[in-house]
Amino acid sequence: MQTSASPVSRTLANVFLIGAVLVALLPLGLVALNAFKPHTAIVANPLSLPESLSLDNFVRAWNGGKFSIGIVNSLLLSGTTTLITLACASLAAFALARRKIPGWQLITIYFLCATTVPIQLFLFPLYFVYAKLGIVGNFAATALILAAINLPISIFLLRAYVLSIPQDVDDAAFMDGANPFQTFLHVILPLMRPGLITVAIIVFLNSWNEFLITSTFQKGRSNITMTLGYLSMNGTYATDQGALMAGAFILVAPIIVFFLLLQRFFISGMTSGAVKG
Amino acid sequence: MKPLSQRAYHVLFVVPALLLSVAIVLLPALLTFGASFSRWDGVSAPAFVGFDNFEALFADNVFWAAISNNIQWALIFLTIPMAIALVAASLLLSRRKSGAVYQVIFLLPYVLAPVANAVIWQNIILSPVSGLLGFVSKNFIPLSSPLTEPSTALYAVAGVDIWHFWGYLTVVFFAAMRQTPEEQLEAAFLEGANGWQVFWNVTLPNILPTLGLMLVLVTIFSFLTFDYIYLITQGGPARATEMLSTYAYKFAFTSFQVGKAAAVALVMSFFGLIASIVYVRMSRASLEA
Numbered sequence: 001m002q003t004s005a006s007p008v009s010r011t012l013a014n015v016f017l018i019g020a021v022l023v024a025l026l027p028l029g030l031v032a033l034n035a036f037k038p039h040t041a042i043v044a045n046p047l048s049l050p051e052s053l054s055l056d057n058f059v060r061a062w063n064g065g066k067f068s069i070g071i072v073n074s075l076l077l078s079g080t081t082t083l084i085t086l087a088c089a090s091l092a093a094f095a096l097a098r099r100k101i102p103g104w105q106l107i108t109i110y111f112l113c114a115t116t117v118p119i120q121l122f123l124f125p126l127y128f129v130y131a132k133l134g135i136v137g138n139f140a141a142t143a144l145i146l147a148a149i150n151l152p153i154s155i156f157l158l159r160a161y162v163l164s165i166p167q168d169v170d171d172a173a174f175m176d177g178a179n180p181f182q183t184f185l186h187v188i189l190p191l192m193r194p195g196l197i198t199v200a201i202i203v204f205l206n207s208w209n210e211f212l213i214t215s216t217f218q219k220g221r222s223n224i225t226m227t228l229g230y231l232s233m234n235g236t237y238a239t240d241q242g243a244l245m246a247g248a249f250i251l252v253a254p255i256i257v258f259f260l261l262l263q264r265f266f267i268s269g270m271t272s273g274a275v276k277g
Numbered sequence: 278m279k280p281l282s283q284r285a286y287h288v289l290f291v292v293p294a295l296l297l298s299v300a301i302v303l304l305p306a307l308l309t310f311g312a313s314f315s316r317w318d319g320v321s322a323p324a325f326v327g328f329d330n331f332e333a334l335f336a337d338n339v340f341w342a343a344i345s346n347n348i349q350w351a352l353i354f355l356t357i358p359m360a361i362a363l364v365a366a367s368l369l370l371s372r373r374k375s376g377a378v379y380q381v382i383f384l385l386p387y388v389l390a391p392v393a394n395a396v397i398w399q400n401i402i403l404s405p406v407s408g409l410l411g412f413v414s415k416n417f418i419p420l421s422s423p424l425t426e427p428s429t430a431l432y433a434v435a436g437v438d439i440w441h442f443w444g445y446l447t448v449v450f451f452a453a454m455r456q457t458p459e460e461q462l463e464a465a466f467l468e469g470a471n472g473w474q475v476f477w478n479v480t481l482p483n484i485l486p487t488l489g490l491m492l493v494l495v496t497i498f499s500f501l502t503f504d505y506i507y508l509i510t511q512g513g514p515a516r517a518t519e520m521l522s523t524y525a526y527k528f529a530f531t532s533f534q535v536g537k538a539a540a541v542a543l544v545m546s547f548f549g550l551i552a553s554i555v556y557v558r559m560s561r562a563s564l565e566a
Contacts, residue, residue, distance in 0.1 A: 009472055013368045020365055021382050024444065027394075028385065030401045030409070043407050084297070092294035095287040107291060112560055114298055116494070116553045117306070118501045120522055120542040124529045125308035126301065128319040148301035151294055180286035209390035211504045216530070227392040231508070234396050241407045244400055251393045259388045263381050266388065270445065271452035275487050 031252065034245040042241045057246035064233050064240075065247045070226035073139060073218065074208060077225060080143035081207040082200050085150045090196065092151075093158035094184050098170070115152040119212055127216060137223040145213050150203045156273060157202075161195035162188065198269040201262050208255070226251060312539035319535045330540040340541070343519045346431060347548070350520065351499035353432075355492060358439050362446035363488075367476050369447070370454050380451055383444035391441070395508035398437045399424070427517035430510055434518055438505040446491060453487035454480050486559070493556045500548040521545045 034042050035057055036050035062068070092111075096104055126145065127136070135141035165188060173183040189196070207214075214225055224232070230247050237244045259266060281289075313330055317323035334340045365383065369376035386394060405411040405422045414420040423433035457480055465475045481488075503522040506512060512519035512527070521541055529538035 016364065017368055017372075017379060020361075021379070023440065024383055024386055027397050027402060027440075031397055034401060039407075042401075043411075046401055046407065046409055046412050088294040088297055091290040095290035098287060100284050100287040101291065107295065109557065109561070111294075111298070112557050113553060114302060116497050116549060116556060117302060118522075118542065118546050118549050120501070120503075120525050120538075121309055121546045122302050122305035124305075124319075124525075124535050124538050124542065125312060126305040127529070128535065129305070129308075131319070144297065145301050148297050151298055155294065174283075179280065180283055180290075184290070205388060209388075209392075211391050211508070227390045230396065231392045234399070238400075238404075238407075241400060244396065248393055248397050252389055252397075255389055256385065259385070260381065263384070266384070267380070267448055267452070271449050274449045274490055275453045275456065 028252065028256075031245050031248045034241065035249040036246075037242055039239060039241050042245070057242040058250065060240065060243040061233070061247035061250060064237060064243055065226070065250070066221070066224060066229040066232070067226060067247075067250060069222060070224055070229035073223060074225040074227070077139045077143055077146070077214070077218070078204050078207040080140055081146040081150065082204045084143060084147035085154050085203045086196060086200055088147065089151055089154035089199065090158050090189065090192070091184065093155045094162050094188055096155065097159045097162035098167070111152040111155050115156070119149065123212070123216065130217065136217055137220050139218070139223070142213065142217040143207075145217065146207045146210060147203075149213070150206055153273065154199045154203060157199050157269060158192060158195050160272060161192040165191050194265075198265045201265045202269045205255070205258070205266075309539045309542055312536050313543050315536045315539075317535045317539075318533045319529070320533075323536070326536065330536045333537065334540055334544070339516055339519060339524060342516055343521045343524045343541075344544075346518060347500050347502070347520050349431060350435060350502055351496055353435050354439070354442075354495050354499050358443040358446055359491070359495070361439075361443050362450050363476075365443075365447045366450035366454055367472075367480055369451050370457075370480070376451065380444075380448050383447050385444070386441040387445045389441070391504040391508060394441050395437065395505055398440075399509055403433065424510060425514055427515045430514055430517045434505055434509050437509065438502070441505070449487060449491060450484060453484040457483040490556070490559055493552050493559065497549045497552040497556070500545055500552075521548075 030046060033048075033050065034046055036053055037048070037057075041048060041051070095101055096108055096111075101107075130136045130141060169187055169191070170180075170183055173187050174180075178186070208225075209227065211227065215228055215231075218225055218228060230251050233244060233247055237247075312323060314325060314327060315323035316326045316329070365379075369379055372379070400407060402408045403410050403422055403424055405414060405420075410420055410422060423429040461479050461483075462475065465479050470478065501522055502520055503526070506518050506520050507523050507526065510518045512523040521544060525538045525541035525545065528534045528541065
């Protein structure tokens with residue numbers, strides 16, 4: 001369809017889109033290019049091609065960014081956050097979609113308000129309570145915070161999936177003698193699997209990338225995540241841009257692969273709340 | 278033992294989520310409210326001081342500078358990325374096959390960690406020594422780093438944040454635009470409407486609910502913006518990029534004036550609340566639909 005666009009506007013449109021692609025990719029291209037160059041070559045010309053594919057920069061970046069500590073903490077933190085969020089959100093989404101409990105409207109509105117609540121509104125007292133309890137730096141305790149932040153949006157995403165499962169399905173399970181928890185576990189959960197995968201991917205990525213909570217609560221050499229370890233290189237490695245770019249490569253490349261493989265889920269998850277259709 | 282009723286089961290199902298949210302978000306938020314009327318260093322017992330924290334804030338130029346920066350930030354984000362995303366999404370609409378590829382590329386910066394994006398831009402683009410800017414400056418036209426100049430720092434950080442954010446808006450608008458009924462588009466083209474007329478009379482009215490929602494969300498997040506500012510300039514130079522969020526953070530964790538931090542947090546939340554009320558009303562309308 002739409003053959004009426006003139007060649008001129010068609011060309012302008014292509015120029016715009018290709019320009020946008022270049023702007024989106026330029027910084028990432030520079031990372032890939034300069035991750036293999038020594039500092040002096042980068043300072044001389046950040047656009048020049050690397051002369052060799054030496055991995056020296058990557059070794060210095062891996063050690064400088066303390067990535068062997070960070071990767072373990074990042075996986076633990078993001079994995080725990082994802083599990084807590086999935087467990088709490090799927091149960092709540094089921095109950096809220098079925099509207100059997102008194103006050104379900106109120107609870108729904110509470111979670112709706114919670115989707116946009118500023119982190120700063122609860123961060124400061126929470127930090128000092130955590131400090132008093134001695135759980136600052138504990139990945140499971142930090143995961144609880146990240147889960148609480150991701151909970152509302154996850155509930156609404158999953159609620160939409162439950163709403164698409166007819167009530168008759170519950171009733172049939174009830175007739176077969178299943179209690180509501182068995183119905184949830186054996187009937188509802190398998191039917192909402194695409195939703196669970198979408199939520200898991202989005203929550204995992206959110207917590208992997210998260211900065212404000214993570215940098216506040218995961219302080220200390222042994223608690224840092226990959227992003228925090230990399231951030232600690234920023235000032236100290238100003239005169240070793242090769243290592244800095246290699247560090248960025250290490251940080252960014254797995255996420256890009258992860259995203260490209262699972263982009264369908266990302267896009268459906270990100271747009272489902274914002275687009276009514 | 279009597280088996281639980283269906284309803285009791287359903288009540289139990291919301292308990293974990295509600296408990297987690299109340300413990301981490303609601304109760305500490307109430308504590309923030311209390312702390313804003315107290316002098317508190319986070320460790321010793323807080324002392325009630327009435328409205329002292331708010332009075333001190335209102336007398337502080339930095340506070341007003343931060344509000345003004347947040348408002349500027351909101352105006353920038355309500356216009357520039359919105360416009361780019363609307364244009365990009367409507368162009369993708371007539372490229373349904375390549376559109377899927379374009380949107381994945383546009384989304385890449387959005388899925389990367391702010392830490393990575395900020396460090397990349399600071400070093401390989403904006404650094405006067407090692408970045409692209411330095412290369413251009415040394416070989417072609419002399420440029421100073423926009424991050425060290427108070428008059429340009431805000432725009433430079435906003436530029437990085439827009440680079441990371443606009444793709445998200447594009448993907449959302451693209452998804453919304455694809456819901457436009459095909460007949461409406463064909464009718465418009467049969468009547469000889471050009472691209473702009475189709476956008477203005479057909480596509481735009483169809484995505485109005487989504488556009489409205491995005492405007493509200495962008496407003497809310499403009500008053501909460503933290504990551505890119507704190508990572509790139511920490512609010513400097515000379516407070517030129519200070520935001521309510523960075524200002525509050527420094528009160529809490531640099532000078533341990535938690536009462537003042539709480540007061541700033543309440544002001545931030547107030548701006549967000551106004552937009553949230555609009556958001557909840559809009560979402561409720563769609564939830565009930």
